[in-house]
Amino acid sequence: MTTLTQTLRQVTVKSYPFHYRLIDDGRKETIVLLHAAFADHTLFASQIERFRNSYRLVVLDLPGHGNNLTKGSKITMADVPAIIRAIVDEHGLGACHLLGVSLGSLAAQAFAAEYPELTRSVAIVGGYSIHKDYERIVKAQRKEGIKWSFYMLASMKRFKRYVVSVSCATEEGRSLFAQGIGRFRFRSFPAMAGTSRYYRPNPAPVPYPLLIVVGEHDLPLAREAAARLHELEPHSRYALVPGAGHCANADAPDAFNRLVERFFASLD
Secondary structure, three states: OOOOOOHHHHHEEEOEEEEEEEEEOOOOEEEEOOOOOOOOOHHHHHHHHHHHHOOEEEEOOOOOOHHHHHOOOOHHHHHHHHHHHHHHHHHHHOOOEEEEOHHHHHHHHHHHHHOHHHHEEEEOOOOOOOOOOOHHHHHHHHHHEEEEEEHHOOOOHHHHHHHHHHHHHOOHHHHHHHHHHHHOOOHHHHHHHHHHHHHOOOOOOOOOOEEEEOOOOHHHHHHHHHHHHHOOOOOEEEEEEEEOOOHHHHHHHHHHHHHHHHHHHOOO
């Protein structure tokens, strides 16, 4: 498993520090990695190991997660596109590939919508469109949130066990997810607000190359959403990853990494 030794860097947002790491060996293209809710950057252990010698990587924990569980901070998910923009500007990175899993996939699309000139491509894993046919999924997520609240009232440990069980289908994936969710706290939840600002109805095709990935064992709603998005985005690429659950990058890392490599190679 990859252990990041790079020094934590920070940008200031709303007068609060936001931490990230930049893995940079002078490579020309950049990948921004955005993890799933409740996990942290360690969910990308295999991707960091695979791509760190070929791409510049921006590795961050979403607000309220991992290194960005800052007491009293007012930074929320609504700020993530601007945070990525600040990091891009700080290092002169130019147009980036955005790779997001679940919640991270929404932030990736929100950045691309806000800053199309800084978007090289977007890969979404276990996610759905913020522009098209998303109402039913958002409604289902609200119902799931009610279920989460019952688990949390019982205990955070029970809540975390449940989230790990529905997020990954393999022991490898669950181990990575459990590592990240171990740092998640009840006071993390306010930082997850603001994703409603991402939604921008737009029937036009997205202007960037789009890879849509979903795990074979993800929830039926997620698989349907991925297939539907592929229909709605005629220039997108779609892949169902065998043996994987919601976080396909963690459940089947070798197969997932090959998919991403082929996708990037097709853009040259």
